[in-house]
Amino acid sequence: MHKLFKSLFILSFLVITSGCSEENEAVNETVQEQPAAELVTEVITETISETEKANELFETIFMQGVKRSPMFQSFLGIKDDQGKWDNLSEEWAQEGLQIAKDNLVTVNSIDASKLDPQTKVSLDLMKQNLQQKIADFKWRFHNYPLNQMRGLHSAAPALLINQHKIQERNDAEDYISRLNAIPALFDQLIENLNIRAEKGIIAPKFVYPYVISDSENIITGAPFDAGEDSPLLADFSRKVKLLDLDATEKEELISRAVTALEESVKPGYENLITAVKLVATKADTQDGVWKLPDGQAFYNNALARTTTTEMTAEEIHQTGLAEVARIHAEMELIKQSVGFDGDLNEFFGFMRDDDQFYYTDSEEGRGKYLTEATAYIDTMKTHLDELFIVKPKAELTVKAVEAFREKSAGKAFYQTPSMDGTRPGIYYANLYRMRNMPTYQMEALAYHEGLPGHHMQLAIALELEGIPKFRKYSRFTAYTEGWGLYSEKLPKEIGMYSDPYSDFGRLAMELWRACRLVVDTGIHAMKWSREQGIDYYVNNTPNAKNDAVKMVERHIVMASQATAYKIGMMKILELREKAKMALNDKFDIRDFHQVVLKNGPLPLDVLTQYVDEYIATKLAQ
Numbered sequence: 001m002h003k004l005f006k007s008l009f010i011l012s013f014l015v016i017t018s019g020c021s022e023e024n025e026a027v028n029e030t031v032q033e034q035p036a037a038e039l040v041t042e043v044i045t046e047t048i049s050e051t052e053k054a055n056e057l058f059e060t061i062f063m064q065g066v067k068r069s070p071m072f073q074s075f076l077g078i079k080d081d082q083g084k085w086d087n088l089s090e091e092w093a094q095e096g097l098q099i100a101k102d103n104l105v106t107v108n109s110i111d112a113s114k115l116d117p118q119t120k121v122s123l124d125l126m127k128q129n130l131q132q133k134i135a136d137f138k139w140r141f142h143n144y145p146l147n148q149m150r151g152l153h154s155a156a157p158a159l160l161i162n163q164h165k166i167q168e169r170n171d172a173e174d175y176i177s178r179l180n181a182i183p184a185l186f187d188q189l190i191e192n193l194n195i196r197a198e199k200g201i202i203a204p205k206f207v208y209p210y211v212i213s214d215s216e217n218i219i220t221g222a223p224f225d226a227g228e229d230s231p232l233l234a235d236f237s238r239k240v241k242l243l244d245l246d247a248t249e250k251e252e253l254i255s256r257a258v259t260a261l262e263e264s265v266k267p268g269y270e271n272l273i274t275a276v277k278l279v280a281t282k283a284d285t286q287d288g289v290w291k292l293p294d295g296q297a298f299y300n301n302a303l304a305r306t307t308t309t310e311m312t313a314e315e316i317h318q319t320g321l322a323e324v325a326r327i328h329a330e331m332e333l334i335k336q337s338v339g340f341d342g343d344l345n346e347f348f349g350f351m352r353d354d355d356q357f358y359y360t361d362s363e364e365g366r367g368k369y370l371t372e373a374t375a376y377i378d379t380m381k382t383h384l385d386e387l388f389i390v391k392p393k394a395e396l397t398v399k400a401v402e403a404f405r406e407k408s409a410g411k412a413f414y415q416t417p418s419m420d421g422t423r424p425g426i427y428y429a430n431l432y433r434m435r436n437m438p439t440y441q442m443e444a445l446a447y448h449e450g451l452p453g454h455h456m457q458l459a460i461a462l463e464l465e466g467i468p469k470f471r472k473y474s475r476f477t478a479y480t481e482g483w484g485l486y487s488e489k490l491p492k493e494i495g496m497y498s499d500p501y502s503d504f505g506r507l508a509m510e511l512w513r514a515c516r517l518v519v520d521t522g523i524h525a526m527k528w529s530r531e532q533g534i535d536y537y538v539n540n541t542p543n544a545k546n547d548a549v550k551m552v553e554r555h556i557v558m559a560s561q562a563t564a565y566k567i568g569m570m571k572i573l574e575l576r577e578k579a580k581m582a583l584n585d586k587f588d589i590r591d592f593h594q595v596v597l598k599n600g601p602l603p604l605d606v607l608t609q610y611v612d613e614y615i616a617t618k619l620a621q
Contacts, residue, residue, distance in 0.1 A: 050114035057110070058126055058468035061103050065470075068096065071155075074163040077418035082164060083177035085156065088188035090195070097137050104130040121599070121606065122468055128603070129470070132305065141196050142289070142298045144203040145189065146276065147557040148210035148408040152189055153272060156182065157218050157232055158405060162415070163423070166239035172253045175236060179260035182268035190275040197279055201292055204556060206530070208280035210408045212273055217404040219269045223258045231404045233261060287533075288524040289559045299524045302560035307478045307567045308603035313525035316563055320517025323566060324540055327511040334504045348542035351440065351504065361434040366400060369431060369442065374398045376446040377427070383494055387452060389594045392459035395424035396450055406432035410554070411547075412445050414454035414484075417462060425455045436547060440505035443497060444488040448509070453487035454480070461600045471600040477561060479601050482568015485513055489569075508542050512551070513569070515540055516562040520555045530556065571604045572596065575611045582615045591618075 066072055070081035107126055115123060145151055156178075166172050196202065221230035229237065236257045240250050289295045289302075303313060311319075328344060335347045342350075351357060359365035377396065384391050394417035401409045415426040427449040431437060447453055457480065461472045488506055497503040519536055522528035530552055537548035555562055575596075580587045595614045596607065 050111055051116050051119045054110050054115055054119050054123060055468055057106065058122055058470055061107075061126070062468065062470040062473075064099065064103075068092075071159055074159055075418075077163075077165075077420045077422065079171070079174070082171070083174035083181075085178060085181055085185040088185070088192055093137075093140060097134065100130050100133045104134065118466060118599075122471060125471060125474070125602075125606070129474070136301070136305070139298055139301065141192075141199055141201055142292055144201075144207065144557050145192055145196075146211045147203055147207050148214075149410065149554055149557055151211065152185065153211055153215045153218075153269075154405045154408075156185065158402070160232060161235045161402065162426075163418075165423075166236075166243065168243065169245060169249070169253070172236075172240055172243070172257075175239075176253070176256050176260050179232070179257060180264045182265050183271065186268045186272045190272065193275060193279055197282060199293060202279060202283050204287055204530075205280065205283040205285055206553060207557060208276055208283065211276050214405055214408055215269050215273050215276070217407075219266050223262055224266055230261070231402065232265065233257065285530070287530045287556045288527055290524060290527060296525070299559055303563065306560040306564045308476055308605065309478070309567065309571075311567070313521040316517050316567070317521040317526070319570075320514050320519075320521070320566070323514035324511065324518065327507055327514060328540075331504060331507050331511070334500050334507070338500050345539075351438070351501075351508070351542040352544055357438045357440050357501070359434050359437075359439065365434050366431045369429065369434070369437060369439075370398055370400060372439075373427070373429060373442055373446045373450075376443050377450040380447065380451045380491065380496075383491075383496075384452065384456075386494055387490065387589060387593060388456070388597075389590050390460060390598070392425075392456060393463055394421050394455075394459040396427065396455045396459075397424045398427045398429065398446075398450070401428050401430040401432070406430055410550075411436065412449050414449045414458070416454075416458045419462060421463075425450075425459050427455070433546070435544065438505065440499075440501040441509055442505070443491075443499075443502045444506040444509045447491050447496075448484045448488050451487075452490060453484045456487070457483045457597060458601075460597050464598065464600055467600055474601045476601045476603050477564035478568035478571070478604055479607060480568075481565040482570075482572055482604075483596070485510065485565045485569035486572045489573075504542075510566075510569075511541055512537075512543065513562075513565040516551070516555070517566055519552065520560060520562050523552070523555050524559045568604065571607070575608060579611060579615050583618050586618050586621075 066076065066078065067080075069086050070084040071086045073080055074082055104127070107123065107130060110123055112120055112123055146153055160175060160178060164171070164175055164178070166175060218231060221227045222233055224230055228234070237254050240253050240257075243250065245253075284291075289299050292298060299313070303316065304310065307316070331347075332344055335344060340347050340350065359368050377398065400406070409428075409430050409432075411430050413428050415428065417423055417425045427446070429437065429445070429449075449455075464472060488509055491497065492503065492506065497506055515537055519528070519533045522536070523530075523533050533552035533555060534545070534548045537543060537551060538545050541548075551562075576589075576592055579592055591614070592611075595610055599610060602610070
């Protein structure tokens with residue numbers, strides 16, 4: 001028996017039997033060397049002390065990582081190093097590895113038996129984080145640092161525009177410093193590209209036109225050429241003009257930014273574009289990571305990290321095939337309910353091509369989409385009390401993806417609020433091509449990215465009390481995206497999706513995620529070609545071929561990531577059904593959601609432990 005609980009038991013027994021002197025003799029002999037109350041106080045103090053010590057260590061390790069990343073600091077709303085970029089050098093990476101090893105030694109010295117339950121979980125998660133960081137160091141080059149989905153060519157300007165606030169003159173000075181530091185940042189990035197090229201880790205040919213186009217967009221417009229202000233100059237000027245400074249100071253800051261754009265940003269991007277074009281000459285058209293050094297082992301490790309399960313590529317592939325068949329059957333019922341005369345593939349064609357399901361490719365159409373997406377979220381807000389105990393405090397806003405990155409960015413995504421709550425959570429909708437954003441998917445997308453999806457989950461995680469910051473900012477993709485996909489289905493259970501076409505859109509999005517299980521494993525484990533993957537999506541979903549192309553290209557540059565959604569959703573639904581079956585009339589959906597959300601992002605096995613504890617506690621009550 002744990003020392004604390006044993007002591008509490010003894011104290012309770014003494015209180016209960018205090019009127020019977022003969023019965024107390026044996027107990028008194030057991031504890032005569034130390035009174036029970038003192039023993040309990042000592043153990044509680046010991047537990048609190050070790051818990052405090054552990055949480056202080058977790059905070060130190062987290063802030064150590066924050067200190068090493070000026071870009072993450074900006075994401076958190078911290079301004080300590082906001083005039084700098086991250087260090088991409090190999091020396092910096094090696095130093096980070098040694099820090100992780102040293103931290104693991106310190107973390108392993110903590111006595112888990114003296115921790116409270118929540119801190120014990122934190123200890124296990126911190127150990128896992130450090131162990132995986134150390135183990136995965138050998139795979140640090142097994143990625144494509146520039147691709148159509150992400151990379152510093154687009155992340156650096158996106159950070160300046162979206163995270164770098166200019167609230168006083170010093171902030172503007174730091175912005176200019178970052179502009180001037182672009183060449184050094186990109187020199188390190190180019191070195192990273194060259195290291196990978198020497199190892200035979202080169203993205204397929206299709207990637208490079210996207211990267212070049214996005215890079216050219218940053219240095220298009222004033223002051224680089226005639227026309228409207230470039231994205232960075234427009235952003236800097238807008239922010240500076242809002243400062244409480246005299247006109248001369250504002251003009252001087254903008255003039256310095258123009259110089260930095262011309263003398264630093266422009267040559268920095270030109271050098272990067274030249275380097276990318278050179279690497280592109282060495283690229284091939286093989287798509288799976290099986291082509292990389294030890295590619296199969298890398299992919300197996302990536303699947304384990306992404307899904308937080310031990311599922312093999314073959315098991316994930318078969319799960320996807322089964323889910324595709326199930327969802328097709330549900331779609332068949334909707335097809336019949338709306339009176340469509342034709343088979344399912346013909347219905348797919350109707351949903352894909354009929355103009356009634358698309359807004360015009362114009363500013364009016366884009367504005368209408370954003371307005372209606374916001375309305376879905378606002379309606380969902382009125383139902384949150386039916387489903388949740390705790391709601392996020394941070395605001396949520398809906399925005400279109402910025403023009404400079406909309407061509408290559410994904411369909412939709414969510415950005416978390418700042419740590420201080422001054423920046424809201426953002427649901428980004430990519431309205432570059434309105435034919436890629438059918439109105440029948442709008443409702444499900446709003447629930448996934450906004451409420452009750454990522455904003456409910458990730459904003460609450462940041463606002464939680466009693467868990468260390470590293471857990472708030474952890475990202476277990478199966479948990480995070482599993483919740484997002486679960487959140488598409490959840491509103492249906494309270495009467496949303498009244499329009500059958502919107503319900504079809506919900507199923508279409510779930511179908512898309514089921515297909516991801518098939519195609520991701522197909523490309524990276526079974527050596528499918530890019531064309532095979534595209535054909536699978538086209539033949540099994542109502543989505544446009546352009547959607548299929550972008551999705552397959554995403555699979556190729558982000559191996560395993562897309563498997564997280566369906567695996568995570570299925571686990572959450574499985575755990576909910578388990579709780580329902582065990583608790584019967586004691587089951588409350590709000591309590592279940594509280595268990596899922598109140599502990600921050602988790603691996604699926606740890607989430608399972610929390611749900612099991614919740615079930616046991618409710619049954620005991």
